[in-house]
Amino acid sequence: MSDRKEFRDLATPEAAREAIDSLDLAPEPETVPLAEARGRVLAERVDAAIDVPGFDRASMDGYAVRARDTFGADEADPAELDLVGAVHAGAAPEVTVSPGTCAEVSTGAVMPEGADAVVMVERTDELGADGEAETGAGEGAKGDPGRIAVRTAVAPGDHVMSAGADIAAGARALGPGTRLTPREIGLLSALGVDEVPVEGKPRVGIVSTGDELVRPGEALDPSRGEIYDVNSTTIAAGVEEAGGEPVLYPHAGDDYAEMERLLRRAADECDLVLSSGSTSASAVDVIYRVIEERGELLLHGVAVKPGKPMLVGRLDRGGSDAAPESDRVGESAYVGLPGYPVSALTIFRTFVAPAIREAAGLPEPATATVEGRMGVGERYGEGRMRLMPVGLLDLDDGDRPLVHPVDKGSGATTSLVEADGVVAVDPDTEYLDRGETVSVRLFSPDVRPPSLLGVGEDDPALNRLLDRLENPRYLPVGSREGLRRLRDGVPDVAVVAGPTDREVETVDLGGWTREWGLVVPAGNPADVTGLGDVVDRDLRFVNRPTDSGLRRSLDDALDALADERSTSRGELTEGIAGYDLTVRAFESPARRVIAGAADVGLGLRETAARLDCGFVSLGEQSVTVRAAPDRTERDAVTALAAALDDPADLLDGLAGYSRNSRNDP
C-alpha cells in the first residue's frame, strides 16, 4: 500500500469550526445593477439622495385650492371657485391658483403654485361657465373652464403629500447587512438607485481529484471503474445556495502535475478552494505538497463520522500565472471534504456552508433546521461525533416529524435523496430512544420532506402510481424487508408482491396482478420453455434477492418442481449457475441478459416487452399496497388509496398487468 498520512490526532468538531472561522473567505464588496440585486446583501448604508416625492403631490383626483377659500363651505353652502386649468400627473403645472380660483388635478400631479390643499372630486360639482350645476362631478371638463362648487372645507395640506414626506434627501433608507428582497428593491427604485453596493459572493473553487471520476454527460467506461463525479456538482449547487459563486475546475484525471497547477490556480482565483477526498493516495499527496509549499495546514482529521479525513488549511496566492497579477495577493482558504457523496454533503453542510453564508453576509435560513422525534431507537457510542443522515416524515398530527436514520453504507448516492438532513449525535450519547427529540440540519433550506413514505417491492405500475402523488418517497427494499420496516413503525405503506410469510397487521389499499417468469434474449435463441430448462441445462441464470417478491414466487415454483421430482429445492438450485447471483432492481436481470452476461433472468413480462426480450411465463403474482393501520387517515395515504381506486391508465400498456380482485398470499 502507498505511503499515506495517518490521522492520529483528530481535532474536535469545535476546533474544526474555529479553524474554518479563522480563515478569511469574505470577498470585496461589489456594485451590481438593481435588476440583479435580489437576494444580495447591502454592503453599506444607503441614504436617500433625493426627496420622495420630489414635489408637493396631489394624492387625490380633485381640485387644487387655497384652503382659506374653502373655510366655512359645506353641503348647504358650497364655496364657488373659478376653474383656471388642469394639472395632470407627469406634467408641469401651467397655471397658478390665485384667491377665488382652483385647478383640476389628477392623483400624482404637481400642486400648482398658490394652492395648498386638494378637494376630492366627490365633494365638488362642476357648474359650467354659466354657474349651473352639470350632471355628475368630473365630467365634461374638456370644454371651457367653468366654475366649481366645493361642498366641504379643507385645511392646508389636505390630500397633498409634501415634497420629501415619504422619505427626505439625507435620511437613512437602508442599513448595511440588509438582504434585498422585492420590497427593498422597491424603496431603492423610489430613490432612483440603479446600482447597489452589495457584499461580494465568495468565489469557491471546486477541484475534482479522483482518477476514476467522469463529469455527467461524458461517456463512462465502467470496466475501468469509472463513475460519474457526484461531489463537484452537488457541492457547486450547495455553494450557490449558501450565497457563494462556485467555480468548477476541469478534471485533471491522473495527471498529478496538472492537478497541482489547478490547485494553485484555484487558490489564486478563489476565496475558498474545496476538494473532495480522493480514493487515490497520489492525489492526496499532491494536495499535501501544495499546502506545505505555499500555505499552512491548520488541521487534518476531525473526530466526526463521517469526515475523519477532513482537511483545513490556507493557500498563499501567487502560485500560478493563470490569474492576473492583481489577484495573486493574500491567501485562499482550503477545505478538503470526504469522498463519499453523502459524507461530502454532510461535512459541507455542517462546517463549510455556514462559513460561506457568513462571508456572504447571509443569515442561516430559518427553514434550515427542524426539530424531530426519533421514529426508531438507535445505538451509538463510537467515541466521536456521529453526523447521522436521517429521513423525515411529517405525520400531520401536530407533533414533530418522525426521524429515521438512513445508513445504506459507504458510498451510496441514493442516500442523498433518502435522507433529508443530518443529526449531530454527541460522542457521549450511547443510545437515542424512540420518541426522543433531535435537531435535524436539513441538507438545504429548500429540502422538502416527503408527504408519504413507502417501502417494499419495485414495480413499473407502482412507479406510475407514485408519479400521481405529491412528493412521495419510496424505498425499493423488497417485499419482505418492506413489511419488516412497516411493522417497526416508520413507513406509511408497504408494497408487497407475491407470497409472504411475514405476519404484519396492515390495511389493504388495493393493487394489481403482474405476470412473471423468465426473461431470455429476443427470439429465445436457447429455446427455453420453462423452469426445468434452467435447472437441467447449462444456462447462465440471474436471480433477484430473497427480499423480493419475484424471488419468493420463483422459490415457490422451484419447491413445486422439487415435489414433482421428489427432490429438494436445494438439490435443484445447486445445478443453476447464477442462482446466487442476485441483482438489485426488477429490470436488472433482463439487462444482464441483454448485455450477454446471462442466458436467463428472473423478471416480468412487462420488462421483457419493454426491453424487446423474449419471455417464458411462470405465473402471475399479486402486488398489494398495504398501509400501517394507524396511518390510514393521513391525507397522503387517502390520496394514495384514491389514486389506486381510480385505475385510469395506471396499467394501460403494461404487458401482463391486470386489476386483481383476489389478493393471493
Next chain:
Amino acid sequence: MSDRKEFRDLATPEAAREAIDSLDLAPEPETVPLAEARGRVLAERVDAAIDVPGFDRASMDGYAVRARDTFGADEADPAELDLVGAVHAGAAPEVTVSPGTCAEVSTGAVMPEGADAVVMVERTDELGADGEAETGAGEGAKGDPGRIAVRTAVAPGDHVMSAGADIAAGARALGPGTRLTPREIGLLSALGVDEVPVEGKPRVGIVSTGDELVRPGEALDPSRGEIYDVNSTTIAAGVEEAGGEPVLYPHAGDDYAEMERLLRRAADECDLVLSSGSTSASAVDVIYRVIEERGELLLHGVAVKPGKPMLVGRLDRGGSDAAPESDRVGESAYVGLPGYPVSALTIFRTFVAPAIREAAGLPEPATATVEGRMGVGERYGEGRMRLMPVGLLDLDDGDRPLVHPVDKGSGATTSLVEADGVVAVDPDTEYLDRGETVSVRLFSPDVRPPSLLGVGEDDPALNRLLDRLENPRYLPVGSREGLRRLRDGVPDVAVVAGPTDREVETVDLGGWTREWGLVVPAGNPADVTGLGDVVDRDLRFVNRPTDSGLRRSLDDALDALADERSTSRGELTEGIAGYDLTVRAFESPARRVIAGAADVGLGLRETAARLDCGFVSLGEQSVTVRAAPDRTERDAVTALAAALDDPADLLDGLAGYSRNSRNDP
C-alpha cells in the same frame, strides 16, 4: 374629469382568486443543463439509465480474494495468499484472482475477475516474497509481489458493492414535481444526467403605464411631477422570487399607441401580463380597449382594500407582429395591479404570486406565512376585506411576534420596508384586539423581521449607531411621536432630542449632545446673526414639524426671545415667513436653503458642515436613547446599549457633537 370606468359591482376576493386560477399561466416544460437546474422542478420522472455503480466495486482498501480461500482464517491461524497484482480506482483490472491468490485493491476499484470479497487492509499482513511479515500493513507494496496473511474470514460480497446496488438501471430515481436541491443534483450526476426536463418558468410581462414614471437610473424632473417607477422593479423581483421570469417592457410614457403595441406584444410573448394601475385615465382606457378587442375581461374591481381597481382578464395572442408566428397562438393571462407600491405588492403577493408558483410547480415556502399577535388594537369594519400592511417584531420571549399596522397613507414607498407583510382582515371583523392572533403573509419568504424596533428623532450619529446593529428597524417619526408610540407598547426604544413634555416611563440607555441653530447659504450672505434676524427681517425660513426635537428647542428659544421683548411667541412667529413650512428630515431645511427656496433653515451644525452651508448656533440639545422598561433585557436592546457605551468613532468628525453626561430636558 375624464370619462372613466366605475367599479360598481366589486367581485369577492374568492371570485378574484378563482378568476386567476381559471387562467392558464403554465408554460411548456423545458430542458436545462444540470448546472442550471438548482431550484427548478422536475417535469417528468427520471429513471436510472445506468447501474450505479456500473461494476462490482471494492468498498474498502485491502485485498480482493475468493471468500472460500479465507474460510476458517483468524488471528491465530491466518490464511496465506499469493499476491498477484493490484487494481486501483479508475483502472481496468489486469489480473485475475484464482484459488489461493489475491490482488491489492483500492476503495472504488473494479473487482478483478475471480474475486468475490475484499479483506480490509487492517486485517492483513504483508509477508514479502520470503513469507516473513514486514513492518506495518500496507507499506512497501511498490516492490515485488509477495504473500499476504489474511487474519479473518470473509463471506462472498463482503466489502463489495455490486453493480447496480446503489441504484439499478430502470429504477425510478426522482418523481415529477421534485424540486431540485443540491442532493437531487447529486443523484442526477451519479446517473450521468447532464440535462434535466423541468417545468418552464412562467414568463411574466410587466408593462409600465404611468405618464409620470421614470426608470431608476434615468434623470428625473420633479417640476414635471416625475417620480421613479417603483412597481416595475418591485414586481419583477417578486416574479423572480415566485419562480417566474420577469420581462420588463420599455416605458411608453404618454404615447398611448405605443402602450397599446407593447401590451399586445407582451401578450404574444408572455404567459401573464401585469400592469400596475395608472393615475392616467387614458392609460386605463388603452388597457380596456386592448382587452375588449382581443380578449376577455373576467372581472374588474375586487372588494378588497387596497386593490379595488384590480383587473383580471385574458388576452388572445396574435395581436402583434413582434413575436415569431409560432408564439402567437393561444392566450395570455392579464392582471392589472393597483398603482401605489405597497398596494401593488400586496395584491401581487396575495393573488398573483401564488398563481405564478403554481404554474412553476413550486410549493408556497413554509416561511412565507407567520402567526403573530396584535401589538395594538385596531378598528375595521369597512364592509370589504382589508389587506393591512403590518410590521413584525419578535420579542424572543417564545411568544408569537408582535404585529403592528403600518398605514402611512396612500403612496408612501417607505411603507414597503416598514411593513413585513399583510394581514387579511375579514369584512365582518370590526375590531382586532391587542394580543389577538393574526396570520401574516410576508411580502416574500426571505423577509426577515427586524431584531429591534426604534422610533423617534432622526440624527446622523443615530444613523451610525443603527449601522452597528444587526437588522434594526427605525421609524423617524420625531421625538414626541416616538415617546407616544413607546408608551403604546410596540417599539423597544425611542430616541428623543431636546426638551419634551411627555411623561413616559423609560430607561435611559445613553446618548450625546448636538449643536443646533440656523443653516444659511455658504458665507452667510444675508449676514444672519441670530433668531432676532429671522423674526425681524424679511427672510424666508424653513421649519421642522412640531414632533421634532429641533422644533421644540427652536420654540423654547422663541419663547425666551418673546419674554425678553415682553411679547408672545405667536406674535413673533406671525412675522416669520415660512414658520409653518415644515419639512421632513433633519437635512431637509438645509437642502431648501441650498436650492435657493429659503434663506434660513432650522438644522444642525453637522448638516451645515456636511453640505457646505453657513451656520448660526442657537445652542445644544441632548439626544437620548430610551428603552421601554420591559424591553431592557432583550438581546437587541443590550446590544444597542453596548454600542452606545462604546462610543468608538460614533461621533468622530460630526461637527458640533459631543458625549453628554447631563440629560437636559
